[in-house]
Amino acid sequence: MDKFRIARDTLGEVRVPEDAYYGAQTQRAVENFPISGLRLPFSFIKAQAIIKAGAAYANKECGVLDNQKAEGIIKAADEVIAGKWNEQFVVDAYQAGAGTSQNMNINEVLASRAAEILGGKRGDYSIVHPNDDVNMSQSTNDTIPTAIQVSVADQLHKTLYPALNKLLDVLEEKEKEFHGVIKAGRTHLQDAVPIRLGSEFKGYRGAIESVKHALEHTEASLYLLGLGGNAVGTGINAHKDYADLAIKEIAKRTGLPFSKSENTYAFMQNTNAAIRVSGHLKELAIHLIKISSDLRLLSSGPRTGLAELTLPAVQPGSSIMPGKINPVILENLYMICSQVIGNDTCVTTAAIGSQLEINPMMPVIGFNVLQSITILSNGIMIFTEKCLKEITANKKNIEAWLNQSLSLVTALNPHIGYEKAAALAKESFETGKILKDLLIEKKLFSPDEAERILDPKSMI
The missing domain is CATH 1.20.200.10 (Fumarase/aspartase (Central domain))
Known part of the structure; x- marks a missing residue:
């Protein structure tokens, strides 16, 4: 049977898993938002811990946070950054607005772990408080x-x-x-000039x-x-x-x-x-x-x-x-x-x-x-x-498709004009003959000329 401890917040008492570093507000979010089973990724949790460590350092330097508490929070945050307490971040990705639950999840974890580091017990907010100390000078927002x-x-x-x-x-x-x-080449999934x-x-x-x-x-x-x-x-x-x-x-x-x-x-x-x-x-x-x-x-x-x-x-x-x-x-x-x-x-x-x-x-x-x-x-x-x-x-296939491409006819435009070239393309399509053979057959160009004009290398 799972063991629980009693955690408290401003709304009253909540049963929290005995081994949890998080507290009442996180547990309420777990119970209120059993939506997807998805969590914000470690990269986000790590960023939160970096922010909390930075906040504790700044508040200590400003003289508004006790040095011992600040060091406890920073050490706890460093453990989170190292990936030590990933299983403690349990709030669904689809949660309370703005991320208040997510913010309190890390506040509570860091407060509990900092309390342990300073010689107390997890969940003892009299040593390090999630709102007053970890969240000092901050808001979810x-x-x-x-x-x-x-x-x-x-x-x-x-x-x-x-x-x-x-x-x-x-x-x-x-x-x-x-x-x-x-x-x-192909444009509109139809034959186009070589490429x-x-x-x-x-x-x-x-x-x-x-x-x-x-x-x-x-x-x-x-x-x-x-x-x-x-x-x-x-x-x-x-x-x-x-x-x-x-x-x-x-x-x-x-x-x-x-x-x-x-x-x-x-x-x-x-x-x-x-x-x-x-x-x-x-x-x-x-x-x-x-x-x-x-x-x-x-x-x-x-x-x-x-x-x-x-x-x-x-x-x-x-x-x-x-x-x-x-x-x-x-x-x-x-x-x-x-x-x-x-x-x-x-x-x-x-x-x-x-x-x-x-x-x-x-x-x-x-x-x-x-x-x-x-x-x-x-x-x-x-x-x-x-x-x-x-x-x-x-x-082999590339060459075969290239030789059959009707758009090679584009190279004929300067020599016989667009309309005659279009007619040749139509005849090539209807008869199945390749363009070069039609040019030679109709005596429009010599074999060497046809080869030169329709050489794909000259078109790129």
Whole structure:
């Protein structure tokens, strides 16, 4: 039988698991919001702990928090940052507005653990209090948006940018590898003038580079923090030097250039930085869907499709058709990107929910942006390593499709005009004869001239 202890808050007594570091307010949230079983990720919890450590340091330096209490809180926060107490963060991602439950979850955990560090018992708030000490000079309203921006900036650098850099490197390698392969271009899924296979991959690289640059530009908005604004932006109950000291400590701990926002009211009324990042993640997802869809189409077959590319076989593709290999990595990437686009819609809708001095929907905004970064980072790395690196060109099929392409007729425009060239294209389609043979048959050009004019290399 599970053992419990009695915890108390301003509403009365609550039964809490005996081994829990959290207290009454967290337990109420667990009971009130049994929604999804999903939690805000460790990156967010870590950011919260960094903020609480920074706050304790700043309050100590300002002379408003006892040195011993501050050191206890900081040591407890360092343990959370190291991942020691992950199981203690139990509030559902879909929780009370603004993240009050999430803020109290870490306040209670740190208070209990700090009490132990200082020689007391967990849950003994007479030693370190979650509101009076851990949450000193703070509010949910400024710490939760700060945690969103700290965790998002951290994850961009630790997971997404490395994945994008690897992807860009391999795209450039493929661009060079396939530079000499000339193939039929296609627009509207119909024959178009020739293009280098390497140029198609150059297009993919350019799209990814563009959105990475946009993310890096938007990153600057993540570094402006309204910590110290407290409940509504006025900084009530906070020492005048608190915000600068706390943010400086956050910057030191993360190695990222966080600084104080000049407008704490705007910071707390809106989630601009998260909205912008989410929008660029959606754009990245759109580009990746395009790339994955192209590669699926170009590798379709192997006998009844285009089969210009060959993908690495990573697993059997059918439970009924022996020998079938499906583009599973590309399908996986498409599904990931679909989720990211949905996440951005959620972020947009939640951002609209901002009213007066605060956005009550912040937890779901943080959850979705961080989930998008996580699944994109993982999906891109898997795509790059298990698919893109091993793609090969099926030169035999590429040449066959190129020779049959009706759009080679475009090269005839300067010689016989658009209308005559269109008539030849129509005849080629209806008879099945290739253009070069028709030109020679109709004595429009000599074999050498026809070969020279319709040489795909002259068209790129």
